[in-house]
Amino acid sequence: MGSILERFTEATAGWFTDAFSRPTPVQEAAWDAISSGENALVVAPTGSGKTLSAFLWSLDQFFRRSAESAPAALPGMPESKAPAPSKETRTRVLYISPLKALGVDVERNLRSPLIGIRQTAVRLGWPAADVTVGVRSGDTPANERRRLATSPPDILITTPESLFLMLTSKARQTLSGVDTIILDEVHAVAGTKRGAHLAVTLARLDALLEAQGRPRPQRIGLSATVEPKELVAEFLSGGRPCRIVAPPSGKQWDLTVTVPIEDMGALGGAGSSSSPQVLPGTPVPLPQPVQPDAEAFGERRPKHRFPFFFLFSFFFFFPEEIFLLLSLLPPLPPSLPPV
Numbered sequence: 591m592g593s594i595l596e597r598f599t600e601a602t603a604g605w606f607t608d609a610f611s612r613p614t615p616v617q618e619a620a621w622d623a624i625s626s627g628e629n630a631l632v633v634a635p636t637g638s639g640k641t642l643s644a645f646l647w648s649l650d651q652f653f654r655r656s657a658e659s660a661p662a663a664l665p666g667m668p669e670s671k672a673p674a675p676s677k678e679t680r681t682r683v684l685y686i687s688p689l690k691a692l693g694v695d696v697e698r699n700l701r702s703p704l705i706g707i708r709q710t711a712v713r714l715g716w717p718a719a720d721v722t723v724g725v726r727s728g729d730t731p732a733n734e735r736r737r738l739a740t741s742p743p744d745i746l747i748t749t750p751e752s753l754f755l756m757l758t759s760k761a762r763q764t765l766s767g768v769d770t771i772i773l774d775e776v777h778a779v780a781g782t783k784r785g786a787h788l789a790v791t792l793a794r795l796d797a798l799l800e801a802q803g804r805p806r807p808q809r810i811g812l813s814a815t816v817e818p819k820e821l822v823a824e825f826l827s828g829g830r831p832c833r834i835v836a837p838p839s840g841k842q843w844d845l846t847v848t849v850p851i852e853d854m855g856a857l858g859g860a861g862s863s864s865s866p867q868v869l870p871g872t873p874v875p876l877p878q879p880v881q882p883d884a885e886a887f888g889e890r891r892p893k894h895r896f897p898f899f900f901l902f903s904f905f906f907f908f909p910e911e912i913f914l915l916l917s918l919l920p921p922l923p924p925s926l927p928p929v
Contacts, residue, residue, distance in 0.1 A: 594618045597625045599657070601711035602650040609706060615837040617643040623835060624810060629827040631776070631811045633819060633836040641696065642703065644772045644810045648683045649703055649721065652744060653711055656719035680722075680742040683770045684807070686750060686788070688778045690727045696774070697723055697747055721745065726752050739764060750779065750788040757794050765795060766802050771809045773826060777816035780825050793828060806830075 594613060595603040606613075613621070616634040620643035623630040634640045685696060704721055712718050724743030726735060728751065738746070742764035748756070756762055771792065779785035796806045811826040823832040 594621050594625075597621065598646070598650045599654050601653055601714055601716060602646065602707050604714075605703065605706040605710045606646070608710075609702075614639045614643075615839075616640055616835060617646075619835045619837055620644065620810075621647060623833040624808070627808060629809045629823075629830060629832040631813070631816075631819065631823040631826055631832055631834050631836075633813050633816055633834070635839055636814050638839065640812050641699065641774070644812055645683075645685075645700065646703065648745075648770050648772075649700075649707060652682070652721045653707055653716070653719045657711075657716050680744060681746045681764050681768055683745040683772065684753070684765065684768045685745065685747045685772045685774065686753060687747065687774045688750060688784070689775065690729065690749060697725055700745070723747065726756070728752065735761075750784060750791065753795075754787065754791045757791060757798070762798060766798060766804070768795065768799065768807050769805075771795075771807045772812065773809065774812045776811040776822060776826055777813045780816065780822045785825065789825065789828065796828070 594617075595606060598606070616632060616638045617640075620630055620632045620640065624644070624647045632640045632643060687696065700723055704723075708718050708721075722743040723745045724738050725747045726738055727749050730738075730752075739761040746765075756765065773779075773788075779788055792809075799806060809826055809828070809832075811822070813822070816822050819834050819836060823834050826832055
């Protein structure tokens with residue numbers, strides 16, 4: 591059995607072998623299903639390369655179609671009968687993310703494979719495919735939405751709600767050439783009202799494509815963990831057949847213990863000095879400042895002080911009561927005559 595990379599063009603396979611040692615098990619299983627045109631639910635932990643497994647075959651198709659448009663056949667380019675997209679229906683890949691921040695990350699992560707495959711294609715003498723990526727969400731300004739409608743990108747990153755708004759406006763014509771739908775974090779919408787709304791939106795997109803004589807797009811779902819997989823796969827594909835790609839994955843531990851000294855048993859053992867041992871590189875604490883003694887400077891404070899503040903406040907707020915109390919006092923004795 592040959593390598594799964596033999597199904598890709600020479601430019602894509604060359605970039606992958608230069609960037610990675612070999613495909614991961616989830617990538618091999620996902621590419622086997624995606625390259626066969628099947629709907630696929632890819633379930634794998636984070637860091638296993640499932641996002642690249644969903645995008646790489648679609649990226650390869652862009653460079654394949656660009657090479658086919660050349661006047662002469664190019665070496666290393668498999669034959670394909672896929673029609674070339676027009677300017678009005680340029681969007682081929684639709685990436686749907688329930689999280690807007692995740693869509694921005696995916697746009698950033700697509701730059702590396704796009705640039706790498708493009709440089710490899712140029713080195714092979716192929717025409718450089720200009721693959722564009724666009725993002726539309728609730729935060730997209732109006733002028734950017736108009737630009738996406740007049741000049742659709744090859745790959746559109748959007749949210750379920752923004753996709754619904756596009757299908758209810760004139761921008762739906764830009765989606766009439768979509769052949770691949772990638773739904774990331776499918777577990778976040780499956781079994782929810784938001785997921786039911788998205789299912790209706792995807793059914794409307796299928797009806798739009800069938801009305802123009804185009805086949806239903808291939809659906810690819812991504813999730814780190816989801817159960818039950820069979821029901822989620824049925825939700826993803828809309829009741830059509832769907833292959834579940836969930837290869838077993840085990841955790842690999844890389845544990846290293848580092849100590850600052852050679853013998854940890856020497857700490858606090860017999861024969862050690864009374865003062866604690868300071869490890870190398872440990873900052874020495876600074877001495878605390880000594881508070882001066884008041885009596886050492888001849889200052890003797892009384893233990894009790896008369897609350898003059900409260901007395902003055904009483905005179906200020908209750909003057910009539912004070913004068914009434916003074917009037918009830920007995921008169922003072924007459925003063926003695928001066929001597």
